[in-house]
Amino acid sequence: MIETQEKQERAILLGVELQDTENFNMSMEELVSLAKTAGAEVVASYSQKRDKYDSKSFIGSGKLAELKDLVEADEIDTVIVNNRLTPRQNSNLEAELGVKVIDRMQLILDIFAMRARSHEGKLQVHLAQLKYLLPRLVGQGIMLSRQAGGIGSRGPGESQLELNRRAIRNQITDIERQLKVVEKIAKPFVKNVWTQTLLRLV
Template identity: 80%
Template structure:
C-alpha cells in the first residue's frame, strides 16, 4: 500500500541575538508558532550571540558548521532564519547548507498566501511576494530552482521565481492596476458605510488575540477562528443590533505582528483604511500571553503609523479564563472570556456601556402621538425602553452629531 500522506516539512529555526536585541526569546518562540502555522514540524531552535550579523552568511562559520551537521543528522528540509536576510546571505546560506533557507519575512508572506480568501487579498499577497522576490533574483542556487514547493514557495509559485526582473516588474504593474480597480469599487462601498447612520466598531489587535472569536460571539455569522497566527486575513464587516434597534457594524481586521514585512504593510494599508472611519476601536489583547505588554506596544505603534490613535478606543483583555498572574498594563480596560457561555451577553453589555460613555444623555417630554417616531430614533440612539409604554418622557443616549434628531419630538 502506497502512503500518499504528505510528510510535514522538517525545519529548524536560527536566530542571532545582538547586544541591543530586545525580547529575543519571545521573538524565537513566535517564529516557532509561525512555522507551525505554515504547516512545518519544528525540530529545534538554535541561536548565536554576536556583535553584528555576518555580512556573508548571517551567522558565524562555527555555528554554520554546527547547523550543517544538525541538518544532516536530523534530515532537515528547511532552515528558517529569524531576521530579514539579504539576497547574498540567503544564497550563501543555501549553498553552504544545501537545503532551502527562508527568513521570517518570507515565512509571514507564505502564511498570508495560505490564508488569503478574497480576490483582493490574494492580489495583495501576490504583489507583496513579487516585491519581496524582485531584489532576490540573483545566483543560480536553491533559491531560484525550488522544484519541491513547500513552505516559503506558496502563492506566485516556482515559475515566478525563475522569471527575469522585467517580467516580475510587468506582473507588479498589472496587479497594481487590478488593485486600483478593486479599490475604486471598495471605496464606493466604504462611502456608503461612512454615510450610513450605523455606529461603526472595529476589532484590532495582535494576531491570535481572539478577535474572530469575539466577532462570532457578537454576530450570528461564523468567522474562521483557530489558536494560530493570522487565522483571519481579509477584513470582514457584519451588521449587528444592540439594545433593540440600535444599528452598528462590526469589522474584524488582520492581526498585527512584530516585524511585519514592509511589503505587506504597504499592500494591506488599503485594507486597514477600513478602520480609519470607525466610531470605536476595540483593542483586543490576549491576557493569557505573558508577553501581552510588548504585543500592545506593537499594535499601538502600527495604529500611530496609520494615524488612528485619535479614534475612541476600548481596551479589551480577552482569554481571562486562561490567564495566570495577569496584570493589566493599559487603562481603562474591560475583560472577558470570549468562549464562555455568557460571552455574547457580556460583550453586548460591554459595548452598550462603552457607547453610552461616549454619547450624550437626554431626557425629554414627548407627545404620545409621536411614539411612532421613536422607531427611527432607536436606530441611532440607545433608548430606555421601559419608559416607552405609557410614558410622556423619552430617555436615552445619543451621539452628539445626531442630537438634532431630538428636535422632531419638541412641541
C-alpha cells in the same frame, strides 16, 4: 482508497541575539508558532550571540559548520531564520547548507498567502511576495529556495511563484493594474486589512 498526507517539511529555526536585542526568547517562541502554522515540523532551534550579524552568512563560520552538520544529520528540508536576511546572506546560507533558507518575512508572507480569501486580498499578498523576492533572485533569476517549492514559495491559491526576473516585473505591473480597478469599485469607507498589514511588513 488510501489517502496520503503531504510530507511535512522538517525545519530548523535559526536566530542571532545581539547585545541590544529585546525579547529574543519570546521572538523565537513566536517563530516556532509561525513555522507550525505554515505546516513545518520544527525539529530544533539554533541560536548564537553576536555583536553584529555576519554580512556574508548571517552567523559565524564556526556556527555555520555546526548548523550544516545538524541539517545533514537530522535530514532538514528548510532553515527558517528569525531575522530579515539580505539577498547575499540568503544566497550564501543556501549555498553552504544545501537546503532551502527563508527568513521571518518570507514565512509571514507565506502564511498570508495560505489565508487570503478575497480576490483583492490574494492580489495584495501576491504583489508583496513578488516585490520581496525580486531583489533576492540571483543569476538569471533562479533561486535555490524557490526551486524546492513548499513553505516560502506558495502563492495565493496554492500556485507556485514564477521566478524569472522579467516575468516577475510583468506580474507586478499586471497586479498593480488589477488592484487599481478593484480599488475604483470598492466602497470608500471599507478599510482593507490586507493593505494596512502588508504595507507595514514590506
